[in-house]
Amino acid sequence: MSTAEAAVAPAPAPQAYSGLMDWLTTTDHKKIGLLYLMFAFVNAWAGGLFAGVVRLRLWSPNSSFISPHLYNEMLTMHATVMIFMVIMPAFVGLGNYFVPIMIGARDMAFPKLNAFGFWMMIPPALMMYASFFTVHGSARGGWWSYPPLSGPQFSPGAGESLWCLAIILMGIASIMGAVNFLVTIADMRAPGMGWMDLPLFVWSNIITAWLLLLAVPVLSGVLVMLLSDRMFGTGFFQPGLGGDPLLYQHLFWFFGHPEVYIMILPAFGIMSHVVPAFSRKRLFGYKGMVLALASIGVLGFMVWAHHMFTSGISPQAQIFFSTTSLLIGVPTGVKVYSWLASAWGGTIDFTPAMKFAFGFIALFVIGGLSGVMLAVVPFDIAVHDSYFVVAHLHFVLFGGSVMGLMAGIYYWFPKMTGRLLSEKLANWHFWLFFIGFIWVFMPMHWLGFEGMPRRVAFYRPQFEPLNRFISAGFLLLLAGGIIFTYNVVHSLRKGERTSDPDPWGVNDVQQSLEWTTATPPKPWNFDEEPEFVPAHD
Amino acid sequence: MNMDPTSTSFPAPHGAAAAAAAPGHAAHGDPSAHAPQPSGWPLLLAFGIGLFATSFFLLASGYHVMPLFYLSALICVLIPALGWATTIARERHHQDPVYTYKILRRGFFYFLLSEGAIFGSFFAHNIYLRYAHAKTWPPVGAPYLNPHLAAIGTLLLVFSSFTYHWCHQAFLKGKKALAKNWLLATIGLGIIFLGIQGYDWGTLKAFDKFTYQHGAFGSEFYWMTGFHGLHVCVGLLFLSLVYYRMETNQIDQTYNFSLTAAEYYWHFVDIVWVFLFFVIYLL
Ligand code: HEM
Numbered sequence A: 001m002s003t004a005e006a007a008v009a010p011a012p013a014p015q016a017y018s019g020l021m022d023w024l025t026t027t028d029h030k031k032i033g034l035l036y037l038m039f040a041f042v043n044a045w046a047g048g049l050f051a052g053v054v055r056l057r058l059w060s061p062n063s064s065f066i067s068p069h070l071y072n073e074m075l076t077m078h079a080t081v082m083i084f085m086v087i088m089p090a091f092v093g094l095g096n097y098f099v100p101i102m103i104g105a106r107d108m109a110f111p112k113l114n115a116f117g118f119w120m121m122i123p124p125a126l127m128m129y130a131s132f133f134t135v136h137g138s139a140r141g142g143w144w145s146y147p148p149l150s151g152p153q154f155s156p157g158a159g160e161s162l163w164c165l166a167i168i169l170m171g172i173a174s175i176m177g178a179v180n181f182l183v184t185i186a187d188m189r190a191p192g193m194g195w196m197d198l199p200l201f202v203w204s205n206i207i208t209a210w211l212l213l214l215a216v217p218v219l220s221g222v223l224v225m226l227l228s229d230r231m232f233g234t235g236f237f238q239p240g241l242g243g244d245p246l247l248y249q250h251l252f253w254f255f256g257h258p259e260v261y262i263m264i265l266p267a268f269g270i271m272s273h274v275v276p277a278f279s280r281k282r283l284f285g286y287k288g289m290v291l292a293l294a295s296i297g298v299l300g301f302m303v304w305a306h307h308m309f310t311s312g313i314s315p316q317a318q319i320f321f322s323t324t325s326l327l328i329g330v331p332t333g334v335k336v337y338s339w340l341a342s343a344w345g346g347t348i349d350f351t352p353a354m355k356f357a358f359g360f361i362a363l364f365v366i367g368g369l370s371g372v373m374l375a376v377v378p379f380d381i382a383v384h385d386s387y388f389v390v391a392h393l394h395f396v397l398f399g400g401s402v403m404g405l406m407a408g409i410y411y412w413f414p415k416m417t418g419r420l421l422s423e424k425l426a427n428w429h430f431w432l433f434f435i436g437f438i439w440v441f442m443p444m445h446w447l448g449f450e451g452m453p454r455r456v457a458f459y460r461p462q463f464e465p466l467n468r469f470i471s472a473g474f475l476l477l478l479a480g481g482i483i484f485t486y487n488v489v490h491s492l493r494k495g496e497r498t499s500d501p502d503p504w505g506v507n508d509v510q511q512s513l514e515w516t517t518a519t520p521p522k523p524w525n526f527d528e529e530p531e532f533v534p535a536h537d
Numbered sequence B: 001m002n003m004d005p006t007s008t009s010f011p012a013p014h015g016a017a018a019a020a021a022a023p024g025h026a027a028h029g030d031p032s033a034h035a036p037q038p039s040g041w042p043l044l045l046a047f048g049i050g051l052f053a054t055s056f057f058l059l060a061s062g063y064h065v066m067p068l069f070y071l072s073a074l075i076c077v078l079i080p081a082l083g084w085a086t087t088i089a090r091e092r093h094h095q096d097p098v099y100t101y102k103i104l105r106r107g108f109f110y111f112l113l114s115e116g117a118i119f120g121s122f123f124a125h126n127i128y129l130r131y132a133h134a135k136t137w138p139p140v141g142a143p144y145l146n147p148h149l150a151a152i153g154t155l156l157l158v159f160s161s162f163t164y165h166w167c168h169q170a171f172l173k174g175k176k177a178l179a180k181n182w183l184l185a186t187i188g189l190g191i192i193f194l195g196i197q198g199y200d201w202g203t204l205k206a207f208d209k210f211t212y213q214h215g216a217f218g219s220e221f222y223w224m225t226g227f228h229g230l231h232v233c234v235g236l237l238f239l240s241l242v243y244y245r246m247e248t249n250q251i252d253q254t255y256n257f258s259l260t261a262a263e264y265y266w267h268f269v270d271i272v273w274v275f276l277f278f279v280i281y282l283l
């Protein structure tokens, strides 16, 4: 990633430092994007390790491999790390890198604030990991951290409090990032580029930023209350003191559901680039896609209590939230149809990115369908808190977000680094992930129907065979991860070089400005301010 | 280290023509406004905040660490913050003021929206308990929250929004002395408001033995008014900064974003209080 050599007139960037200092002081949105991606990459290994430990414990119904206490820590930290320290920062990283380029800007609106947003992730991440070494260990109340379990009575010790504090701090970073994205896109588009000319990856970042801006503060607020209950003896969520734990659930999921869209919308955006690109066709139904994104953004704030059907909410509330949740399936379906229509009849080029994109469609549709099933109250009452929900959330988050992320990384890696990844290894990676994923998560639907509860370190003996099957499948995912890591690390140093602005030859169907500038882009992206000629309609 | 800004801009005719051809995007402005200079302050500030949060955490958990530690944590926040602020002040002369003003204003407005959402979570908490637990709300033994004094505070705070507005107007018209007077009036009103709230807290604690550990009711009362009070304090700091910058001629008719930001912030604090007063003292 030697951008220094590309720094030629007429747009020389002020490079005052080099080497490590350069990375520590950079305000270049592309470098910050890469920092986010590296951060996510490192944490993905930690989060994956925790998942491996969870699966090892579940090898047998009453395993002695790790204590139930440690199991709860591992489960909590797996989800926390994957959500807040892998998927979110990875998408922020890609957004950071490509949104300014796609709108023809030289950088984000507030480059220093952008750097601050990234560095603000580090202290909380350290806090999170450090919490393992406190007296009672790390947080173990789950990523949802419901009181009273997460309250002072049942989760004594510093772990849970550090968890709250770390998430609040990361929230600050997210809010700063969201403000930056929104201002950048609103005020820094190239001349001639209107709102309906924005590539869909940019649109998906707009909606994501709005969700972050309005949902994350609610999480911060609710965690301030929880932390205060734990540390100062207040009674926000303590029934004995007039507080209400159910209210915590409402406030948490008011954040929590928009949060799941924060993790999937950028993947939707990536899909809308990768699928047309490798079908050699234009995207089908641009306007409908924008509308679908926006309506998902709005509806996303109106479905939260579908996580609480069994928590004791009124039948009227159940009907309302069930209806809105079913409704949100409509714009989601619109998007899937648009990708299929974009590929339909095209000349399909099965690059690794395209394989991951097809993997996304296959798996995300299954996850979406199980979501729609869960939105039906009687069905949810039967399978709530069972492995069926674990299957659902992994089909949308791994099958959806992670597969989408991988499609994006394979798609943009040459652009970002000027190096090509090995296609052979990439194919291995894809098939290991795809088969491994189905191997691991598909049987969880069955376990759920059979009544195996989630979030518990023990299970009934009849579930043992399927659990062993699942734990074995973990090895495929592990192998995929190793191959991916090797491929990236090796290619960064020894991969074949490319300086073609459009290495995939996709710009004719794509109309996205990143393919019109140098590979890798120069410090300020464009030599001349790009002029944009609208081509949609 | 500072670059000559003209050498770094996109060719002017191109940008100007395109901007003229596309009304609505004319404000794209001079791209050299975005010469991202490397800076170590963001990293240092982030780590300072991390250290500060950790020391707060240790303090609140009752660990006994040297006071020097807390002091140094505070310094680790303050120095990068000041460093960052001075860098911005130095760099602004290389930027198109109209454009910079526009993006800063939008960014600050969005930031306030998210602040509003934090307060929103507290309001939602209050309203939910009030209606879902109507039979036990307010809980037995909860003190009577006297709205009369708070009403006076509310009036003063609302009035201070006007005085600040007049200050802003006067400054833009070039009447600096008048602006300063209105600004001092605003700061004074803010301080009186804080005094009234402090008095309210004091009497509730002394006579009603009402504290934040007084169940959910007390937690809400103290957190909501306290969190708001914290915002008033930050607002007062903000206003004092504006005063200082007026005094030292750091802002003028062109570069005055801090004036606008303080106005947004102060109105925000004011609006939130009106809701708070209604929900806590009247409802
Ligand atoms: C078609 C739209 C969707 C619907 C109708 C839907 C519905 C639901 C419902 C009803 C639950 C609660 C199940 C229970 O706990 O009993 C749930 C859980 C979950 N969903 Fe979805 N979902 C949808 C899409 C998504 C997407 C796109 C994501 C993320 C990318 C997602 C992530 C999750 C997660 C993480 C949980 C588990 C939360 C937890 O308890 O830890 N869902 N979904």
Ligand SMILES: [Cu+2]
Residues within 6 Å of the ligand: A256, A257, A260, A303, A304, A306, A307
């Ligand atoms: Cu949901």
